[in-house]
Amino acid sequence: MRTFSPVEEAAARLVTDLTFDAIPAEALAGARRLLQDQLALQVGSAALPWSQAVLDVTRAAHAPGTAHVVASGDAMSAADAAFVNATFGHGFEYDDAHRASSAHPGSCVVSAALAVGEELGADMRDVLTSIVAGYEVYTRIGTLANPDLLVRGFHPHGLLSTFGAAAVVAKLRGFDLDTTGHALSIALSHASGTTEYSSGGGSIKRVHSGIGTRNGIRAAELAAAGITGPTTFLTGGKGFFRAFAGLDVGEDAAVRFGLDRTFEISRIWLKPYCCCGINHAYVDGARQLTGKPDQVESVLLGIQTGGDVVIGNQNRNAYAPKIIEHLQYSLPFQFALSMLGRGNGFSTHQAYLAGQLDLGEDSDVAALARKVKIEVRPELDEQYPGRWVADLTVSYQDGTAEHVFVDNPIGTAENPMSQADLDAKFHDVLSSALPEDRRTELLRAIKDGDLDQPVAEFAKLLLV
Structure with a gap:
């Protein structure tokens, strides 16, 4: 060697x-x-x-x-x-x-x-x-x-x-x-x-x-x-x-x-939201806002350099997603979904995929997304290396404004998803594939299973 x-x-x-x-x-x-x-x-x-x-x-x-x-x-x-x-x-x-x-x-x-x-x-x-x-x-x-x-x-x-x-x-x-x-x-x-x-x-x-x-x-x-x-x-x-x-x-x-x-x-970072992880801090930040979405005048989102490449200004479909991949990588739309309370999880994106969620240009989600301006902040790269953070400033029609900064979104090692929430995600994702007793059996094998169990035997638990 x-x-x-x-x-x-x-x-x-x-x-x-x-x-x-x-x-x-x-x-x-x-x-x-x-x-x-x-x-x-x-x-x-x-x-x-x-x-x-x-x-x-x-x-x-x-x-x-x-x-x-x-x-x-x-x-x-x-x-x-x-x-x-x-x-x-x-x-x-x-x-x-x-x-x-x-x-x-x-x-x-x-x-x-x-x-x-x-x-x-x-x-x-x-x-x-x-x-x-x-x-x-x-x-x-x-x-x-x-x-x-x-x-x-x-x-x-x-x-x-x-x-x-x-x-x-x-x-x-x-x-x-x-x-x-x-x-x-x-x-x-x-x-x-x-x-x-x-x-x-x-x-x-x-x-x-x-x-x-x-x-x-x-x-x-x-x-x-x-x-x-x-x-x-x-x-x-x-x-x-x-x-x-x-x-x-x-x-x-x-x-x-x-x-x-x-x-x-x-x-490890376990995702609570069904979209690109760089969006997550902004989703969390939007959930912390107290103002009403219909009173928003403008939104300024500070972003890191790498994040801008993937979900921001350098993503040419960020402001007009047409397919599921566009939506999951659109910061303006993920922010809008969160602030409007539509959710950013599995069911929301499944609904979009099935044509049951309207995100067309006349929708309230698109209207709020159009108010978003994304600004690259290189200083965030230096201050938070190895972490995707979010800087949000929302201005309202009455002249007031809110500022939220999120450095550790839910699911990260610094702000981990609880075991109860992880179990809930497990059951939610598998709800249409496995009945509850099968899900419970699989979960038990993962958490407390016999280390001497052959992989071939364990793999049978993954069949539908």
């Missing part, structure tokens, strides 16, 4: 050195909360039109195997099953986020761990360990590249999921240090995805997680077969950080991958 540079070796060593017994209690609790949220979303989102399209394509052309697609129970290779399941889990802007990397690790690491674990005959202890390994590699690489990936137009999750999935496989298959390093290195050649969908639309965004997860699994398979990658895949002159983020990351960053550091999985 001497051939790998220090940062690259540290990333690989995190995977190989991690054991279940070394996982701190708060990190293990985070992994279980992540599993609860992500599996509900996978099963609950399986019937969405783009989810069914991906499943149909994969049914028509997949490798045989013993891993299973959630809900339907289709058997196929681990890479194919993880591709479908990760797409389901990232399919409706409701999945977990990680503030410091501006990404969504859960759909990747959970899907890879369950599919590969089922294929290998692993138990749930192995699955949880590999989820933590994948999550830590994914987020620690991502944190070093944030917010530069977003500012440059890349979708962090699309890029990082290849590394996360490769780390999951390396842990489950017991790769040595050298093979793990090459699995992560080969993953670089699979990294792709931009955020143009936030302006131009396109359901392909829903599939970014599946693409990255499958490619990360394949990267690990290639490494196991003896294929090698560049030894400076992260820090080299044409490595990940310089090529994608324009950053020069030095050898001192190796300490960021140590097992003595705070585990990022203990700081």
Whole structure:
């Protein structure tokens, strides 16, 4: 392993050195909360039109195997099953986020761990360990590249999921240090995805997680077969950080991958709202306003540079969403929905998708959205690195004004969703897919299940 540079070796060593017994209690609790949220979303989102399209394509052309697609129970290779399941889990802007990397690790690491674990005959202890390994590699690489990936137009999750999935496989298959390093290195050649969908639309965004997860699994398979990658895949002159983020990351960053550091999985962000996470602080802020929406004269929303690229002025459909992807990435409309009390959750966006929510130019939501001005505040980038915050000033027709600042929206590690609220989200998302007794059984297995339970047995709980 001497051939790998220090940062690259540290990333690989995190995977190989991690054991279940070394996982701190708060990190293990985070992994279980992540599993609860992500599996509900996978099963609950399986019937969405783009989810069914991906499943149909994969049914028509997949490798045989013993891993299973959630809900339907289709058997196929681990890479194919993880591709479908990760797409389901990232399919409706409701999945977990990680503030410091501006990404969504859960759909990747959970899907890879369950599919590969089922294929290998692993138990749930192995699955949880590999989820933590994948999550830590994914987020620690991502944190070093944030917010530069977003500012440059890349979708962090699309890029990082290849590394996360490769780390999951390396842990489950017991790769040595050298093979793990090459699995992560080969993953670089699979990294792709931009955020143009936030302006131009396109359901392909829903599939970014599946693409990255499958490619990360394949990267690990290639490494196991003896294929090698560049030894400076992260820090080299044409490595990940310089090529994608324009950053020069030095050898001192190796300490960021140590097992003595705070585990990022203990700081997961579980979403209460079904839209891009950068909107969430504004949604919370709008709910705090005391003035009447019909008395609003103007709204000024201060935003960070990266946020403006995704949900603000640089999103050309922010003020006139025409499809569901536009709506979930529109700050003016998400603010208006919140202030008008229409909600920003699963049912609201399902209603829009079904044509039951009018957001046309004559609607009260559109009228309020037109009063919103978005102003880039670069100082917020410096003051709140790794956090998406919101600065709101609302002026009313009577000359009064309200100012609200939100730095820790609901669901973040600093302002976590309660277990009761997370359980309520779990049941809400699954209400149309599983009866209450099945939901309760699944939830019990996630929270307090036997660590020696085979993954194949656990996976049966995910069938509809």
